[in-house]
Amino acid sequence: MVVQFSDCAVPARCSPGRRGEAQVTVHIVEDDPGVGDALALLLRQIGHEVAIHPDAESLFEDPPPATQDTVIVDLGLPGVSGVQVIRWLSRLKTPPKIIAISGQPRQVIEKMLGDDQPAILLRKPLTEEAIVRHL
Amino acid sequence: MDEDQSGGGPVTPSVSEARLSSVLGTAVDGIVVMDHQARILLFNTACEKLFGYTADEVRGQNVKILMPEDFALAHDRFVSNYLTTGEKRIIGIGREVRGKHRDGREFPIELSVGEAVTPEGRQFIGIMRDISARKAVEQRLAQAQAQLVSMTRISALDEMGAAIAHELNQPLTAIMLYLQAAKRQASSGSGADSKLVEIVDKGVNEAERASKIIQRMRRFVEKREPERRAVAVAPLIRECLELVTLGNACDGVAFAIDVEDDLPQISADPVQVQQVLVNLIRNALEAVRAVEDKRVSVSAGVRERDMIIRVSDSGGGVPAELVPNLFKAFSGSKKKGLGLGLAISRSIAQNHGGDLAVEQAGSGGGAAFVLRLPLSVGRASAEAQDAGEGMKGSSE
Numbered sequence: 001m002v003v004q005f006s007d008c009a010v011p012a013r014c015s016p017g018r019r020g021e022a023q024v025t026v027h028i029v030e031d032d033p034g035v036g037d038a039l040a041l042l043l044r045q046i047g048h049e050v051a052i053h054p055d056a057e058s059l060f061e062d063p064p065p066a067t068q069d070t071v072i073v074d075l076g077l078p079g080v081s082g083v084q085v086i087r088w089l090s091r092l093k094t095p096p097k098i099i100a101i102s103g104q105p106r107q108v109i110e111k112m113l114g115d116d117q118p119a120i121l122l123r124k125p126l127t128e129e130a131i132v133r134h135l
Numbered sequence: 136m137d138e139d140q141s142g143g144g145p146v147t148p149s150v151s152e153a154r155l156s157s158v159l160g161t162a163v164d165g166i167v168v169m170d171h172q173a174r175i176l177l178f179n180t181a182c183e184k185l186f187g188y189t190a191d192e193v194r195g196q197n198v199k200i201l202m203p204e205d206f207a208l209a210h211d212r213f214v215s216n217y218l219t220t221g222e223k224r225i226i227g228i229g230r231e232v233r234g235k236h237r238d239g240r241e242f243p244i245e246l247s248v249g250e251a252v253t254p255e256g257r258q259f260i261g262i263m264r265d266i267s268a269r270k271a272v273e274q275r276l277a278q279a280q281a282q283l284v285s286m287t288r289i290s291a292l293d294e295m296g297a298a299i300a301h302e303l304n305q306p307l308t309a310i311m312l313y314l315q316a317a318k319r320q321a322s323s324g325s326g327a328d329s330k331l332v333e334i335v336d337k338g339v340n341e342a343e344r345a346s347k348i349i350q351r352m353r354r355f356v357e358k359r360e361p362e363r364r365a366v367a368v369a370p371l372i373r374e375c376l377e378l379v380t381l382g383n384a385c386d387g388v389a390f391a392i393d394v395e396d397d398l399p400q401i402s403a404d405p406v407q408v409q410q411v412l413v414n415l416i417r418n419a420l421e422a423v424r425a426v427e428d429k430r431v432s433v434s435a436g437v438r439e440r441d442m443i444i445r446v447s448d449s450g451g452g453v454p455a456e457l458v459p460n461l462f463k464a465f466s467g468s469k470k471k472g473l474g475l476g477l478a479i480s481r482s483i484a485q486n487h488g489g490d491l492a493v494e495q496a497g498s499g500g501g502a503a504f505v506l507r508l509p510l511s512v513g514r515a516s517a518e519a520q521d522a523g524e525g526m527k528g529s530s531e
């Protein structure tokens with residue numbers, strides 16, 4: 001298992017040059033309303049288009065994220081788990097960039113993820129710096 | 136009533152005494168009759184076994200020979216005090232005292248004393264039961280419980296730390312992000328407010344400080360992997376039931392254990408698993424307290440590579456409004472409880488690579504909690520390594 005657990009995990013599939021593009025949609029799948037709202041507020045300020053989904057089901061109802069989009073997924077979702085969301089996203093024909101976030105202990109995350117490791121995993125509490133670095 | 140009397144005729148004291156002692160001879164409890172001067176008149180067979188003297192040896196002797204020194208001294212005072220003042224210290228009360236065997240060994244007995252006024256004067260009858268065995272069991276259980284309490288307290292602290300860290304993480308994350316957004320807002324555009332930026336900056340620093348504390352706490356807790364060893368499930372379950380029923384009133388509660396034969400062992404920290412089961416059983420016991428039909432059952436079986444332990448009860452089930460946050464810390468509905476039990480229990484299960492879930496309307500009609508724990512590492516990896524890799528999974 002090669003998931004890095006520090007807040008500055010180097011994204012394995014991070015395409016260079018993305019930093020300049022402002023107009024991507026960032027999808028947030030997060031059940032905690034406070035975290036979801038704060039994250040959306042911050043990202044909109046930076047100039048991103050943001051879509052919030054309180055659970056996996058509501059993400060699935062909308063058209064799938066485009067390849068230039070980023071999906072921020074909380075691993076501890078109720079119902080369909082964050083891990084299943086990651087699995088679904090990464091099997092799309094043109095998968096978006098995936099950032100997993102979690103407040104769980106390391107062992108729990110490892111066990112949840114198994115083989116479905118996302119490129120980027122950030123642990124809560126999140127900082128602006130850590131997120132912006134990966135967008 | 137008198138027809139079985141072999142001698143017929145009037146009942147003489149000696150016949151009555153002989154009959155009495157033959158009846159007493161069959162009694163399981165030790166029975167001693169003494170006169171007002173504490174001299175032994177009658178000493179039954181159970182007493183002979185208990186104290187190692189024959190009835191002939193002790194007849195006429197002071198009953199003190201059956202007691203340890205310190206108690207013998209006090210006994211003299213009790214008897215004379217009672218005879219002069221009528222103040223009862225032991226008569227009709229029954230209590231635990233120590234007896235002394237012929238070989239000097241002391242042992243705990245339960246003694247009740249009665250009094251009879253006979254034509255020969257006042258007599259006292261003592262009924263004694265050896266409670267060494269019961270004492271030993273009580274002591275062993277008390278020790279086990281004390282040990283469990285102190286060990287679980289330590290690991291509860293760890294688990295509580297983890298649970299709190301997790302709960303605080305969410306709002307703290309939101310606070311950090313809001314403040315950073317506020318700072319951005321205040322410093323952008325033409326109306327930049329440098330005073331406001333400065334204040335928000337301070338807020339951000341404080342939130343960062345709090346989040347460092349959380350991270351440190353989390354790192355501290357995560358350092359400790361659960362201690363794993365091979366654990367047999369059936370005895371563990373029985374021990375947990377014993378522990379819970381010992382410390383709680385469980386009148387009228389029917390307990391059932393249903394464990395599959397030849398269960399494989401699990402690889403786990405037995406104290407932590409015990410902590411989970413004790414909490415589940417205790418919750419179940421509390422849940423059935425208010426209902427008529429009180430049943431608590433624990434079952435265990437294997438499903439694929441997991442051990443499934445189910446604790447179900449016939450109580451009212453988990454209130455619907457509690458279900459969404461049931462496994463979060465401080466969610467309980469009891470005045471007494473902290474509402475930490477299930478949060479800690481789930482975190483223990485997850486640290487073992489398993490999980491804890493609730494099923495409403497379990498087999499008992501009430502709630503059922505399902506604890507899933509992976510089977511021992513050795514077995515699981517042996518099955519996984521069909522290809523025959525020479526590596527041995529050391530399961531400790």
Ligand SMILES: Nc1ncnc2c1ncn2[C@@H]1O[C@H](COP(=O)(O)OP(=O)(O)OP(=O)(O)O)[C@@H](O)[C@H]1O
Pocket residue numbers: 414418419422448450451452453454457461466467468469471472473474475476477478501502503
């Ligand atoms: N078997 C059950 N049947 C019905 N309700 C239950 C059952 N088990 C738990 N609950 C409910 O879930 C709540 C949380 O249980 P939990 O064990 O976490 O905390 P607690 O028992 O209240 O306190 P403690 O920290 O002492 O364990 C309980 O207060 C109770 O309302």
Ligand SMILES: [Mg+2]
Pocket residue numbers: 414417418472476477
């Ligand atoms: Mg409890």
